[in-house]
Structure formats: C-alpha cells, structure tokens
Amino acid sequence: MLRDTPVCDFGWAAPAFGLPDAQGKMHKLADHLTSKGLLIAFICNHCPYVVAIADRLAADAQTLLDEGIGVLAIMSNDYDSYPADAPHRMIDFADKHNFPFPYLVDADQRVARSYDAICTPDFFGLNGAGELQYRGRLDDARMGDATNRAPELLTAMRQIAATGHGPQDQTPSMGCSIKWR
Numbered sequence: 001m002l003r004d005t006p007v008c009d010f011g012w013a014a015p016a017f018g019l020p021d022a023q024g025k026m027h028k029l030a031d032h033l034t035s036k037g038l039l040i041a042f043i044c045n046h047c048p049y050v051v052a053i054a055d056r057l058a059a060d061a062q063t064l065l066d067e068g069i070g071v072l073a074i075m076s077n078d079y080d081s082y083p084a085d086a087p088h089r090m091i092d093f094a095d096k097h098n099f100p101f102p103y104l105v106d107a108d109q110r111v112a113r114s115y116d117a118i119c120t121p122d123f124f125g126l127n128g129a130g131e132l133q134y135r136g137r138l139d140d141a142r143m144g145d146a147t148n149r150a151p152e153l154l155t156a157m158r159q160i161a162a163t164g165h166g167p168q169d170q171t172p173s174m175g176c177s178i179k180w181r
Contacts, residue, residue: 036161049175076112133166
C-alpha cells in the first residue's frame with residue numbers, strides 16, 4: 001500500500017534505541033547523534049520506492065557524514081513474510097548501493113512503532129538535541145530522472161546542522177507501507 005509521511009512534528013524528542021546491524025553489531029542512537037544532527041531513514045530492500053532512491057540516498061548520506069552529520073538506516077519490515085528484507089539480504093543491498101552508514105535490523109518493530117514510521121522510505125532529520133526537524137522526502141525526482149533534482153533532505157539536514165531548525169515547508173516522503181507483524 002502506498003503511503004505518505006505525516007507533517008513534521010517539530011521538536012518531537014526522538015526515543016533512544018539500540019539495534020543490531022545485519023552482522024550483529026549493536027548501534028545506539030546516542031552513538032550516532034552528533035552536535036550537528038542525525039538522519040534516520042526507515043528503508044527496506046524490496047520496496048520499489050527505496051530501490052529507486054538507494055544510490056542517491058547513499059551519495060547524499062556520504063555528503064552528510066563528511067559534514068559531521070550522523071546517518072543510520074533501519075529495516076523494520078516483517079522479513080519472515082517478506083524474505084527479500086531478511087538480514088542477510090540487507091548486507092547485499094547495502095553493498096550493492098554502497099551504503100556508507102549502518103543498516104540496522106528492527107526485528108520486533110519496536111523502534112518503528114516508537115517513531116510512528118509509516119512507510120519506506122521514511123526520513124527523520126534530528127537536530128543535535130535529538131529533536132525532529134525534518135520529515136520530508138529525499139528529493140523531488142521521486143522514481144524519475146534525478147539529473148536536475150532538488151536534494152531536499154540534504155538541504156534540510158545542512159540547515160538543521162547550521163541552525164538547529166528544519167525548513168517549515170516540507171514535502172512528505174512517499175513509499176510502501178511498513179510490513180507489520
């Protein structure tokens with residue numbers, strides 16, 4: 001089912017979490033939240049909306065990391081029912097798209113529920129205090145030609161890093177609904 005993300009709830013405090021990556025290494029929100037902020041992306045391997053943006057997400061994430069902004073991705077789908085999203089396939093997907101960030105497994109879906117994640121991709125741009133400042137889309141290219149795209153998420157995260165506040169005007173992300181257990 002196609003879903004849009006809700007309007008950004010500016011200042012919402014992101015719940016702390018600890019999740020493993022597909023190899024079992026634990027990652028905590030606090031370990032990746034920098035003074036400039038943190039991008040958390042709820043994604044999966046099989047959603048065509050994620051597949052369409054994966055390379056652009058990796059490139060924009062590398063820019064953010066180079067600028068001192070943390071980046072994490074979380075896979076919360078029920079991978080027993082959707083085996084394309086299984087942890088061993090997450091490793092392949094991350095390698096294929098050159099993800100420069102940890103790709104975490106939310107097996108019990110607690111983190112997705114605590115964040116009210118709706119779809120894949122669903123982006124949460126936090127400031128250095130861990131407060132939500134961006135809940136929009138990656139860019140305006142959607143699933144089309146990205147040659148002349150406006151990198152909305154990258155621009156927003158740079159603004160958050162500089163000011164602590166995200167843009168007031170945000171276009172919702174759109175994607176496949178999270179596959180709940």
